[in-house]
Amino acid sequence: MSEIPLEHVHVAPDDDPAGKPAVFVLHGRGADEQDLLPIAGELGDDVHVVSFRAPDPLQGGYTWYELDLSNGGLHQSQPDPEDFRRSLDAVAESVSAAVDAYDLDPDALGLLGFSQGAITSLSLVLESPETFAWVVGLHGYLPDSHTDLDPDGIVDKPVFIGGGTGDRVIPIERVQGAAERFEELGADVTSETYPVGHGVGPDELADVVAFVDAHR
Structure with missing residues (x-):
């Protein structure tokens, strides 16, 4: 839809979509808006899923920033400041536009991000905590x-x-550092580690589903 700045996929609830909660999904570097749909699809059939595409092409996919x-x-990398600012603003604008376009419940919006998408999601909730009811950051850090x-x-x-x-x-030290910072700030933090690489395994997915079910 042209009024939403970022390209995206929207999956509406099966029944009576008006005023239902929503999760905004942010993929990782080199992926696209389809990548995390299998994960988001496990969150229930009464939730809007709005999966955004990052703005810049990269290796057959897209990236939020250089x-x-x-x-x-790589292990000590940070987001390029100019790119990161642009993407943070684009996501915030797209969330606001999607609330109106899809008649979402503005008090029941969540963020779910992986890797670069997690870094972006965790940063966004600190910039605008009043906008989001909860956030899931998987395999990311706080810049x-x-x-x-x-x-x-x-x-x-x-x-x-x-x-x-x-x-x-x-x-994992960078992931744990993000959890520790949110704990210092007084957030209600659930922090888990898994014997996996750079990907979401079944145990992690089950924990995410349980978390979202408890807070949406």
Whole structure:
């Protein structure tokens, strides 16, 4: 739909979609808006799924931002500031537009992101905690640009952070660092680690489904 800035896929609830809760889905680097639909599809048939496509083409998929590798390579990378700001604003604008376009419940909006999408999602909920009822960040971290934010409204916010002990893209220490920061801010944090690499296994998926079911 032209009034929503980011290209996306919308999957409506099976019955009476007006005023239902929604999850906004943000994929990882090099993927697209279809990538996380199997995960989002497990969240129930009474939830709107709005899966956004990142703005920049990359390797047959898309990316939310280029990487700043000046800290010493992939494991210590940060988002390119200009790209990251552009994507954060595009997601925020697209969420607002989708609420109107699809008649979503504005008090029941969640974010679910993987990798770059998790980094973006965790940052967005710190920038605008009043917009989102909960957030799931899988195999991502909190970038330096957002670690010092201490917004009103983050206290008791349900936050799920998951990572893999065998992840060679996002080290588990960075995932745990994000969880620790949200705990310091007083969020209601569920933090789990899994014996997986850079991907979501069945145990992680089951925990995400249980988390969302409890908070949506």
